[in-house]
Amino acid sequence: MTNIPIEGGQAIIRCLENEGVEYIFGYSGGSVIPIFDAMVTTETKIKFVLVRHEQGATHMADGYARATGKPAVVLVTSGPGATNTLTGIMTAHMDSVPMIVLTGQSVSWMLGKDAFQEADIFGITMPVVKHSYLVKKTNDLPRIIREAFHISTTGRPGPVLIDIPKDISAGPCTADLHAEMDIPGYKLDTSVDNDTILEIAEALAKSKRPLILAGHGALISRADGSLKAFAEKARIPVTNTLLGKGVFPETHELSLGMLGMHGTAYANKAICECDLLLNIGSRFDDRILGKPDEFCTDATIIHIDIDASEIGRMIQPQITCVADAKTAIDELVKHVPELETTDWRKHLDGYKTKYPLKFKRQGGLKMQHVIDEFYKLSEGKACVATDVGQHQMWAAQFYKTDSGYNWLSSGGAGTMGFGLPACIGAAFGRPDDLHICFIGDGGFQMTFFELATAALHKLPIKIVVLNNHYLGMVRQWQELFYEDRTSGVDLEGNPDFVKLAESFGIKGFNLRRPGDVKRVLQNALDYNDGPCLINCEVEKTDNVFPMIPAGAPIGDMLIELPTKKLEKPTGST
Amino acid sequence: MPKSDKAMHTLSVYVANKPGALARIAQVFARRGFNIESLVVSPAIDGHFSRMTITSSGAPEGLEQIIKQMVKLVDVLHCIDHTYDKSVMKEMGLIKIAVDSEGRSEALQIAEHYGCKTVDLTSESMILQVVGSPAKIDALEEMIAKFRIIELVRTGKVVMSRGQKTT
Structure with a gap:
């Protein structure tokens, strides 16, 4: 205990410093004034970024965490300030991203009385947080903040919310700032069962057509190096999920790229034909399963996941391994010999040749062309953020990711409006790297006001607006499955995005013709005075292929636009 | 309340006595469309923790997922399915019946057979415990x-494992 009390807000800032926090993204308001005041009175080194909307703060913290592996903090006021963070919290929760959200709250004695700007954010966010707190005593703050960081960043990471009434942040704190944690229910098991490892090794040794499915979990556990060593030693092909992009180099000869609804044909064919599927850190999301009952029915399925509740949730594996991905792979590699997979790999290489990812170069400007060219010009080294929709899938296909933390995309939640703020957050975390944000005209308009944040801090980001004046993915579904009855997808009335960018003091480029792609993108790359925006007027009605209709077995994959009429998909969205 | 607990699962949950713990647990059931048939919460010997006995009906595989999700909650220390382990399961009921002097002796006879206590008696009613x-x-x-x-x-049942086994 210290004798001279400090204010609760000051204790918060000191505790955040102790946790190594570099950035706070947020928005001020009445109930958080004591915490904002403490940022001044403590003369903290933590940098505060004033966003333009609280949702932006959460996506920035999310992008920062995905790009650096470190958690960032969101600080917002009570009521609407707090509820505006909901989408960002849910996005982080779905994709297992660490994040600490501090929300102001009305004074304690007004709780539940519908005070001005009071919202039960503790209750509202309960289903979308890893854990949450409503602070009742100022002296609890140090313990709670320490617990929050521990919970948020360990095991399967996720967002933790701390709701802080104004009298708590303004009250005196005498507690030790290095308080002990008190979370007896939170157990982290870092061990891996040796018998299970041997069982997996044995199954692999028997397998003729093994396949590794690498997910976000493998990336979170920083298993990329171990995975590469393992796959190379055992000669096993690797496919990755959308969020697993970068955990295994997509340009590696053993890589099949992304699988799933809009994955590569060869990855999906490999899933159908493998006799053993080793899933490392993917939750068998419905985007990759197609029809769960018909998924990999002839293969031995092995599931390694740190979260026991993911095992058997979608797919019942034959071998279960609840463990940290890196720990498990590092053990496994000791017991797995070089497997005889030459025929299998040759067979898959045949698919790579037969069904390559491609697009037609004739006609108008294509999103794929822009992405592919930017991939080449940036030598695949950019940290790429995407929004959600057609451009996201094409970016996943054509911007190959060779290393971890360079792919930021809202996978589970599919949150439009994620891309720009996530890219901004990543650029704060890694200011010396190149950042590209591929974004559609729809998602861009959901959070474009964060251009102000990007401009103000002169962040090195290239915002590529792939502008087809449509909500393209929904339009594609309507074309394919609803006899082309477009409804609610025409974004007429889009502003002039270059002028919009310029109004924020951001350099803008227009790109309309395929012949100009290289020149304009090179100009954008060469521009180094803060952010720039490239408005790409792309073809309005292009479609993403390959495509597995939602809920259909993977074998029903469409390689290109079918000539016959398709049934409405049975799966969700 | 259903008359048979064959399709019922009885879970004991040992949780940290923290605000919101019950709400989080209830959400695990609600989100998956499981109904909580009965719920008993009381402090454990160590006042930092609470004991819960939850009775819920539903498909066994769904319930397995619910147990995993509950154990995942930061406040939950453990959760055990006692449905098939022959644990001691007890419940208390209070039944208020309309009975006057005419039927009283028969009612008391039934009550005695079931080991009931008469905890309230008026000229028109009685409460059996x-x-x-x-x-x-x-x-x-x-x-x-x-x-x-x-x-x-009815209180809903409480459960305790026999012998050295943990509840």
Whole structure:
């Protein structure tokens, strides 16, 4: 205990410093004034970024965490300030991203009385947080903040919310700032069962057509190096999920790229034909399963996941391994010999040749062309953020990711409006790297006001607006499955995005013709005075292929636009 | 309450006594469309923790997922499914029946058979307190229904593992 009390807000800032926090993204308001005041009175080194909307703060913290592996903090006021963070919290929760959200709250004695700007954010966010707190005593703050960081960043990471009434942040704190944690229910098991490892090794040794499915979990556990060593030693092909992009180099000869609804044909064919599927850190999301009952029915399925509740949730594996991905792979590699997979790999290489990812170069400007060219010009080294929709899938296909933390995309939640703020957050975390944000005209308009944040801090980001004046993915579904009855997808009335960018003091480029792609993108790359925006007027009605209709077995994959009429998909969205 | 607990699962949950713990647990059931049939919460010997006994009906595989999700909650220390382990399961019921002097002796006879205590008696009614297995209370309910049951309140069952096994 210290004798001279400090204010609760000051204790918060000191505790955040102790946790190594570099950035706070947020928005001020009445109930958080004591915490904002403490940022001044403590003369903290933590940098505060004033966003333009609280949702932006959460996506920035999310992008920062995905790009650096470190958690960032969101600080917002009570009521609407707090509820505006909901989408960002849910996005982080779905994709297992660490994040600490501090929300102001009305004074304690007004709780539940519908005070001005009071919202039960503790209750509202309960289903979308890893854990949450409503602070009742100022002296609890140090313990709670320490617990929050521990919970948020360990095991399967996720967002933790701390709701802080104004009298708590303004009250005196005498507690030790290095308080002990008190979370007896939170157990982290870092061990891996040796018998299970041997069982997996044995199954692999028997397998003729093994396949590794690498997910976000493998990336979170920083298993990329171990995975590469393992796959190379055992000669096993690797496919990755959308969020697993970068955990295994997509340009590696053993890589099949992304699988799933809009994955590569060869990855999906490999899933159908493998006799053993080793899933490392993917939750068998419905985007990759197609029809769960018909998924990999002839293969031995092995599931390694740190979260026991993911095992058997979608797919019942034959071998279960609840463990940290890196720990498990590092053990496994000791017991797995070089497997005889030459025929299998040759067979898959045949698919790579037969069904390559491609697009037609004739006609108008294509999103794929822009992405592919930017991939080449940036030598695949950019940290790429995407929004959600057609451009996201094409970016996943054509911007190959060779290393971890360079792919930021809202996978589970599919949150439009994620891309720009996530890219901004990543650029704060890694200011010396190149950042590209591929974004559609729809998602861009959901959070474009964060251009102000990007401009103000002169962040090195290239915002590529792939502008087809449509909500393209929904339009594609309507074309394919609803006899082309477009409804609610025409974004007429889009502003002039270059002028919009310029109004924020951001350099803008227009790109309309395929012949100009290289020149304009090179100009954008060469521009180094803060952010720039490239408005790409792309073809309005292009479609993403390959495509597995939602809920259909993977074998029903469409390689290109079918000539016959398709049934409405049975799966969700 | 269903008359048979064959499709029922009885779970004991040991949780940190923290605000919101019950809400989080309830959400795990609600989100998956499971109904909580009964719920008993009480402080454990160590006041930092609480004991919960939850009875829920539903498909076993769904329930397995619910247990995993509950264990995942930061506040939950452990969760055990006692459905098939022959643990001690007891419940208390209060049954208020309409009975006057004419039927009183018969009612008391039934009550005695089930080991009930008469905890309230008026000229038109009595309240019986019964303790036992849920099946026993079901049986009493059926027998006593020949009198008009005015109100029936059951605590929901509590469970404890036998011998050295943990609840």
